[in-house]
Amino acid sequence: MFKEILKNLITRKPSIPFPEGFDIPPEEAVKIVSLREKIDTIFGRSLRIRQVDAGSCNACEWECTALTNPIYDIQRFGIDFVASPRHADVLLVTGPVSRQMELALKKTYLATPEPRLVVACGDCTIDGGIYKGSYAVTNGVANVIPVDCYIPGCPPTPIQMVLGLHELLKKLT
Numbered sequence: 001m002f003k004e005i006l007k008n009l010i011t012r013k014p015s016i017p018f019p020e021g022f023d024i025p026p027e028e029a030v031k032i033v034s035l036r037e038k039i040d041t042i043f044g045r046s047l048r049i050r051q052v053d054a055g056s057c058n059a060c061e062w063e064c065t066a067l068t069n070p071i072y073d074i075q076r077f078g079i080d081f082v083a084s085p086r087h088a089d090v091l092l093v094t095g096p097v098s099r100q101m102e103l104a105l106k107k108t109y110l111a112t113p114e115p116r117l118v119v120a121c122g123d124c125t126i127d128g129g130i131y132k133g134s135y136a137v138t139n140g141v142a143n144v145i146p147v148d149c150y151i152p153g154c155p156p157t158p159i160q161m162v163l164g165l166h167e168l169l170k171k172l173t
């Protein structure tokens with residue numbers, strides 16, 4: 001058994017895209033598989049994400065949660081969510097950034113180690129979405145902290161999120 005554990009630790013198994021039945025165009029499936037290689041190269045086998053709810057309706061969070069279920073299982077690509085920004089490579093922000101969350105988001109950003117990447121996830125994070133123009137919001141993440149990548153959708157699907165992360169990593173290579 002010890003031998004098996006050791007073998008699993010040192011052998012890198014190729015990542016499979018997603019189970020049959022998912023309607024993913026071949027070119028997108030290729031991107032998903034290459035995600036693992038990019039993470040290996042840039043971050044040394046793991047990418048840690050701190051999700052920040054900056055006033056979301058919670059639907060974006062449900063889709064984020066689905067990323068770790070047995071169907072999408074992003075942990076097999078070396079991606080996982082962490083509880084503290086101090087342990088994160090990426091901040092994944094949802095919501096239009098309410099005025100109440102503005103300072104908290106800035107502090108979270110500053111608590112994240114370099115390279116301090118930011119993904120704006122969902123239409124609200126782009127320009128406020130359905131909350132745009134409200135006195136209670138800042139109309140998007142870029143009005144509060146720098147953004148490296150946008151994932152549109154209301155809410156975006158888990159696969160759109162995976163492809164968005166791929167686009168982020170592509171910028172770094």
Ligand code: SF4
Pocket residue numbers: 055056057058059060094095096121122123124125129130153154155156
């Ligand atoms: S983008 Fe849509 S689903 Fe996400 S927080 Fe905004 S309203 Fe909700």
